[in-house]
Amino acid sequence: MNKMFTTRSLIVILSVTLFFAGCYEWRNIFQPETVAINSYFDVWLSAQDDGNPDNDWTNPDLHDIGLFGVQLPIGWDVQDSITYFIKTTEAGYDNGGILIYSASHSQTLTDSIPPAPGYYWWGAKTDGEASMIYFDSLYIQPRIYTDGQLGTFYLRYAIGDEDYWDRNPADDISDPIEITAISVGVNEVIGSANVSLFPNPASDQLNIRFKQYENNVVTASVIDLRGRTLITNRLLYSENTLNISQLSTGTYFLRLQTGSESTVQKFVVK
Numbered sequence: 001m002n003k004m005f006t007t008r009s010l011i012v013i014l015s016v017t018l019f020f021a022g023c024y025e026w027r028n029i030f031q032p033e034t035v036a037i038n039s040y041f042d043v044w045l046s047a048q049d050d051g052n053p054d055n056d057w058t059n060p061d062l063h064d065i066g067l068f069g070v071q072l073p074i075g076w077d078v079q080d081s082i083t084y085f086i087k088t089t090e091a092g093y094d095n096g097g098i099l100i101y102s103a104s105h106s107q108t109l110t111d112s113i114p115p116a117p118g119y120y121w122w123g124a125k126t127d128g129e130a131s132m133i134y135f136d137s138l139y140i141q142p143r144i145y146t147d148g149q150l151g152t153f154y155l156r157y158a159i160g161d162e163d164y165w166d167r168n169p170a171d172d173i174s175d176p177i178e179i180t181a182i183s184v185g186v187n188e189v190i191g192s193a194n195v196s197l198f199p200n201p202a203s204d205q206l207n208i209r210f211k212q213y214e215n216n217v218v219t220a221s222v223i224d225l226r227g228r229t230l231i232t233n234r235l236l237y238s239e240n241t242l243n244i245s246q247l248s249t250g251t252y253f254l255r256l257q258t259g260s261e262s263t264v265q266k267f268v269v270k
Contacts, residue, residue, distance in 0.1 A: 022137065023052065034178055070122050072120060075149055077122070078122045080152060084096055084098070097268045099125065108137075123158075151181060190215045191263065201269065202267060202268070205244060207241055220232070259270060
């Protein structure tokens with residue numbers, strides 16, 4: 001069971017693949033539905049045990065070089081040196097590292113899983129062996145850069161590990177995930193340049209400020225790392241406050257939606 005991840009999806013929560021495989025599956029994947037041209041966006045991914053009763057995460061040999069891939073439109077790119085973090089059920093076993101671009105893995109993905117016309121595979125490997133002993137969950141946040149192309153595109157994600165070439169060379173591949181590139185960016189009201197979250201880290205309350213606001217109704221949802229919506233509220237002013245006193249310490253996502261547009265930002269509760 002020397003392996004690393006599988007797939008499901010969420011918000012454009014997308015189905016995907018990443019790292020050692022067969023014993024885990026995607027729990028949450030957050031990808032924006034709309035992005036500005038000549039800009040960038042972050043994708044938040046987490047994986048969990050796939051529920052197979054044969055999984056034994058106490059095996060000390062559960063470590064390997066992890067593989068990651070994303071199929072992108074030609075002209076788009078991924079920020080190199082992506083951090084990943086593996087949370088475990090036993091103290092002292094948490095670990096993490098960096099996914100580094102690999103020309104050889106990119107070529108292997110291309111040869112084994114031919115990309116759609118107009119797309120290419122960007123592949124990366126972990127900078128060292130990643131340990132899955134006492135595995136609980138895995139987190140990764142790649143940043144993707146767009147170019148000047150307008151239109152609707154479809155991203156795919158892949159994960160695997162070096163010891164499982166028979167997976168060709170990924171344990172799991174996502175379905176195509178839709179994202180639309182527009183000239184003015186994600187709705188100006190909820191675009192990252194217009195929204196401020198503070199304090200961050202927060203404790204009892206989270207303030208949400210819109211630099212420009214014109215009577216828009218914005219729905220704010222607080223989502224935890226398991227994909228559960230814990231708080232939903234309507235924001236009706238340029239400055240708003242969410243009561244988060246009931247939230248436990250940890251990392252959360254704030255999903256802002258107005259009309260058909262939505263974005264996701266991350267915040268921490270201390």
